[in-house]
Amino acid sequence: MANETEKLRIDKYLWAIRIFKTRSLATEACKAGKVKLNGQNVKPSYVVKIGERYTIQKGIERKEILVTGLLERRMDAKTAVQFYEDHTPVEETYGFKSVFHAPILKRDRGTGRPTKRDRREIDDLKNDWWEEGK
Template identity: 65%
Template sequence: MVEKVRIDKYLWAIRLFKTRTLATEACKAGRVKKDGTNIKASYEVKVGDVLQVSKNIEKKLIKVTALLANRVDAKKAVLHYMDITPVEDTIKFKSMFRMPVLERDRGTGRPTKKDRREIDDLQDNFFMDEDDD
């Protein structure tokens, strides 16, 4: 059983980052925090630590449940941390990429001008805030 692991190695081992170098760079850039303060790549993780990890536009809040020194497959990696990101943040992130999928029946041909206007209106209304109505 591993007793202490560097944060960059841990984040790489649980597959939050593709390479250890990317995990190290994230620490240096201040995208990995503990209790709101940036932590260095050499910080040693302990079981029970709660970490805030920003990756691109996604923000995760994870709790360390077990230490892991070497990279393992995804099914085993999930057992070594708990994702405690609030549901609202997860929904907000996923909804940014949500776009209505418009399907037309096969063989109906190209949309008419009227169809095109209806499609455009549907898409415009999708991106409007509730306050804009």
């Protein structure tokens, strides 16, 4: 565990608290503009400070974290959670999870490709389901 006066890079911190699986993925996310501090992109070499709030875009998932402590080495998940607070809005968390519970539409084998009319009906079904979930 790092002392508060030590310098810790953002890519190393995000890897240590288990936001990213590897440090190189954390570095790439920073370079691609997926990690932001107060709406501004952060370079991988940026020094993390306690009390800062970061927004991290990872695929379709968006997280907001508040730094509560500095962790230099990767630890188990239970320990890593103690070094940040997750401030992700609840509606975004459920929105991300609801994508996985979308209705699965199946067609009988051998019926061929859907016609234009079939495709419109499928789209209407998906849109109705999506509006109900919001």
